[in-house]
Amino acid sequence: MSKPESHKHRTTSVSSAILAELQLYESRNIVQIAADSSWPIVWDRAQGMKVWDADELEYMDATSAFGVAAAGHANKRVVRAGRKQMGRLLHAMGDVHPHPGKALLARRLSELTFGDPGLNGLPTGLGKGKTIFCNSGFEAVEAALKTACLATGKSDVIAFEGAYHGLGYGSLNTTHRNHFKAPFLSQLKGFAHFVPFPETESQAIGSLKQILHLSQKHPIGAVLFEPIQARAGIRLPTDTFLVGLRKLTSELAILLVADEIYTGFGRTGDWFACHRAGIVPDVYCLGKALTGGFPMSACVGRAELMDRAWPHSSGEAIHTSTFLGHPVGCAMALAQIDEIAKRKLLHRAQCNGRFAISEFQKLAKASRWVRDVRGRGLMIGIELHEPIPGPIPIGVRVMKGLLAEGWIVLPEGEGSEVIAFTPPLIISKPEIKAFSSSLARVLHSIQ
Template structure:
């Protein structure tokens, strides 16, 4: 099918409000195949993928060892029974997730997991676990948070754009506090003396029904919220508050997990051990699967032994192909040193982006992010966000052969979350093209 045929069928058969189609802007391109960091459209035109397709293709698109693992599994056992007769792949993956998370986090022992089919389901499993483990209904979440759009996860997602039309069907158990992303102070610093952290603590302590809070759910870096990095003292502060108030600390590492920010999980930058961690996206490199991983004692306190009718399950839970691909994906991240690459290439990228930012006259650009979760925040001199320019840059870059996306409620950040395999010269090419856009907009 050529592009026009694909788009015609989408217009006719896909629900509105899924795919944005703008002929004038040449949007969207239609994916035909992808390998590594390269995507080909249906006219065989090549693109450099600066998104890893929402952060999923961390070890590169169609990584040969991940694909081979999936193929082998498909040929042996394509589907099994989620919560009834298990298969070996599920047992292997559960043990691996325990080793990769709480097993590596000093002195915290083992973990148990609930496997899911997406990031939002991982969040929902975590919210249910916290409810059962603490017996408390309340949840603290953060302004700007994105935890997914299913009816459970949407409770903790902040943006009005997503919630507004459904607000009257949400549970109302989340209380939102400001996320202390520092636009002014140096986020690499601890944040000691940062007024945002002091205000946050005051806000937490002033909560009227503090003893009803069962969980604090937070992204270590807000990704969809605009690549917002909080000060290093933020997670330790939340850890301490949760311990003092009997609440669970739930980290949503759906986007930041599996090496994206230069550590296996982003909480490792501040040595904070959560009670529950939500995973998804890069876990399999392309099969829809995630996990809610929790300290074994907490998982056991929450969930009773099954009497044959699980309280929480789904048809495809622990899908054999997903399990096999997740094992291969983690092995690949490890053997190819991709987590370390994310740290090193991310540092290079940040310096390169900073040099662009410094050269503008009429625009205020700021490099943001950590590791290979990076971006440029774009503002005008009066401080207002310039999402219109980010969107223009995104369209122009697509026409120049780069797939790139905006982040933030006002699309104020041009974000780069490429496969962790991306070569330095490709990053340099991307930076040059981005520079070209903003130089023109700045003129």
């Protein structure tokens, strides 16, 4: 476990030299580097829940590194599968000459998304899904946007206030936060319309009405949504909203596209968060935990829809990329999915998620800084009160305090007011308790 004192007084000689190099040679907008080298840490290696920095200090990761390391960092089976594949075939020809792993993974994704019989009371035998493999999450969103355009002949999309769907030029249209969009507005087409993300029943009715209204005024081909908004501060809609959204989009013949890039692969205690609400979207966007660490993503749509949208290849695919369906990514994804299933990580995320929420609620009662605790599975947000608004948001202060305690976390929400707790799904109850104690100490130290 972490050693608080040594983190507070860490010497950072190796890290400082690396950060100095980055300052010289990496674009300055990427990493924020404190003049005294107190931020960031430089990751050297990771295993399971743990991360070691370049100066050999040990940390616990409560972020899964942006939600990627769901089965733990450097999961042995996933690493073995990737290594084996690397020695056999390191690269194939995505849209020209495929490789076996791509077929295996496309079938596995079809089973998990559209084929899983009787999932949480959903109708059985839903059918098949077809996949477009991509590299990072935003590309999966863009493949879904293209699918909607082809399938419906309509250009526009409805997304939600607070939404984060990535920063590529297509997906950026549907990402809501101005910080990411403002410098590039002149190059954005602006085909997205935003409605409030509802967190109560009455807001849900309002948002559904707005969707109906927008669809009568604009050529809407899809509604794109996160089943739980991540970067907006772990915001949950009501289940009835998702059911209503499914019904409305079906009636209007608009595609329902679920961005499960963060919520997918067990994060919320189900393979996909939509399933808990009892709905199946037309298209899923998947990424992050799919491979456990290799940059690969997927747009998986209902087979009939995908066949309607996309023509047969004439020999020149209209949507592809050099690394499409990378053999190493496919091998790792197959191992990662097996690992999540074999180690029963969905069940673990449900149980330990409930335990974590109850621990954090106890803490909320004892700390005047905690406004709300919410989440599902191991996707939990601890919303904080901003004391006196100052230059450094409270979430950032807490994040740095936790780092000094040996815990890696990220703040979410437009004002960084929510501490996100999204650890690897292998986290244990004692580790959750240790996190809660560290958080209590950090909150106690805030004036």
